[in-house]
Amino acid sequence: MRMKVSLAEPDIGEEEAQAVYEVVRSGWINEGKKVREFEEVFAAYIGSKYAIATFNGTVGLHLMLLAYGIGSGDEVIVPSLTFISTVTSVMHVGAKPVFAEINPLTFNLDPDDIEYRITNRTKAIIPVHYGGQPADMIPILEIAEKYQLHVFEDAAEAHGAEYASKKVGIFGHAAMFSFTPTKNITTGEGGMITTNDLEIAKNIRLFKNHGQDFQYHHVAIGYNYRMTEMQAALGLKQLQKLDRIIAKKRKNAKFLSTEISQINGLSPPFMGKNRKHTYMLYTISIEPEQIKLSRDEILHALKTRGIEAKIYFPPVHLQPVFRKLGCQEGMLPITEKVCKNILSLPFHSKLNQEHLWYMVTSLREILSS
Numbered sequence: 433m434r435m436k437v438s439l440a441e442p443d444i445g446e447e448e449a450q451a452v453y454e455v456v457r458s459g460w461i462n463e464g465k466k467v468r469e470f471e472e473v474f475a476a477y478i479g480s481k482y483a484i485a486t487f488n489g490t491v492g493l494h495l496m497l498l499a500y501g502i503g504s505g506d507e508v509i510v511p512s513l514t515f516i517s518t519v520t521s522v523m524h525v526g527a528k529p530v531f532a533e534i535n536p537l538t539f540n541l542d543p544d545d546i547e548y549r550i551t552n553r554t555k556a557i558i559p560v561h562y563g564g565q566p567a568d569m570i571p572i573l574e575i576a577e578k579y580q581l582h583v584f585e586d587a588a589e590a591h592g593a594e595y596a597s598k599k600v601g602i603f604g605h606a607a608m609f610s611f612t613p614t615k616n617i618t619t620g621e622g623g624m625i626t627t628n629d630l631e632i633a634k635n636i637r638l639f640k641n642h643g644q645d646f647q648y649h650h651v652a653i654g655y656n657y658r659m660t661e662m663q664a665a666l667g668l669k670q671l672q673k674l675d676r677i678i679a680k681k682r683k684n685a686k687f688l689s690t691e692i693s694q695i696n697g698l699s700p701p702f703m704g705k706n707r708k709h710t711y712m713l714y715t716i717s718i719e720p721e722q723i724k725l726s727r728d729e730i731l732h733a734l735k736t737r738g739i740e741a742k743i744y745f746p747p748v749h750l751q752p753v754f755r756k757l758g759c760q761e762g763m764l765p766i767t768e769k770v771c772k773n774i775l776s777l778p779f780h781s782k783l784n785q786e787h788l789w790y791m792v793t794s795l796r797e798i799l800s801s
């Protein structure tokens with residue numbers, strides 16, 4: 433029996449369609465009341481004082497860095513196992529990204545290696561909550577305090593994830609969430625910044641709207657990074673579903689992890705202490721010494737069986753554009769080794785028991801062939 437298990441399937445229904453329809457027919461479609469409401473509800477969900485909506489997550493990172501005055505001559509510490517815009521947003525403000533190693537089990541920034549990379553130019557750290565597993569925020573915040581650095585959480589993949597019983601998005605000076613269709617909830621494109629700092633929230637609003645404090649009065653060089661009312665209407669409905677989506681994913685992960693841990697040569701996602709994962713990604717690791725097939729052969733075999741597994745992510749520092757900038761293989765041995773041996777299984781919230789069994793039996797068959 434062959435099944436199709438697609439990589440991403442957003443949970444969008446009639447409620448979302450109706451909400452967007454109403455906005456479209458209301459006569460007001462650019463940023464307005466719905467966006468304000470989405471921001472308020474999102475801030476309340478995370479537990480932050482302020483939330484600022486943006487057109488996508490990437491520009492959210494750009495805005496945070498701008499609002500904190502990060503720029504030319506500054507260094508910002510980032511992981512390489514992430515989506516590229518964690519790193520390019522640092523370059524968009526003219527600062528230099530400095531790669532640090534990850535913990536090979538949690539795939540999140542390794543606090544000791546962060547400290548090792550600090551220079552007198554370092555201004556900030558961007559921990560990524562990889563796949564919905566929170567980064568190790570307590571030691572990261574201690575380092576930040578010791579060296580007077582800003583911490584910007586890349587929480588693009590981690591809406592609702594918890595660390596020490598608190599939702600991510602309130603640990604750093606500011607945090608960014610993304611709503612692209614592969615994330616746990618989506619607005620097509622969309623982003624949100626959370627912060628507890630009123631001045632910063634004001635600055636972010638200024639930069640996202642052409643630097644104007646009131647219409648046609650520009651006090652800064654800004655951008656147009658506003659959200660639309662359609663995105664916000666979609667987002668409000670999606671946010672109501674988030675806890676249910678996370679609960680279902682946790683249940684599915686429990687099942688899948690129990691099965692996968694019994695397959696020789698595979699490891700399920702590792703759970704860090706004191707953390708609650710949201711499984712935007714379900715990333716497994718391969719122990720190459722125990723398996724005849726390579727990671728890419730396994731990936732190919734899964735695809736042949738209709739399972740849209742994927743590599744999240746090839747390391748940023750080995751992308752052609754970064755090689756041109758002088759990055760090379762061997763620079764981050766731990767990250768490079770992890771990136772060679774991981775693969776993410778489809779894990780959207782509509783997967784049922786049949787899909788899960790199909791993935792488990794497929795993996796068993798592929799590995800024993």
Ligand SMILES: *Cc1c(COP(=O)(O)O)cnc(C)c1O
Nearest residue numbers: 488489490515588589610611612
């Ligand atoms: C999705 C993602 C982004 C970018 O968000 P967009 O909304 O697509 O711009 C940034 N960082 C990480 C870790 C992501 O997964």
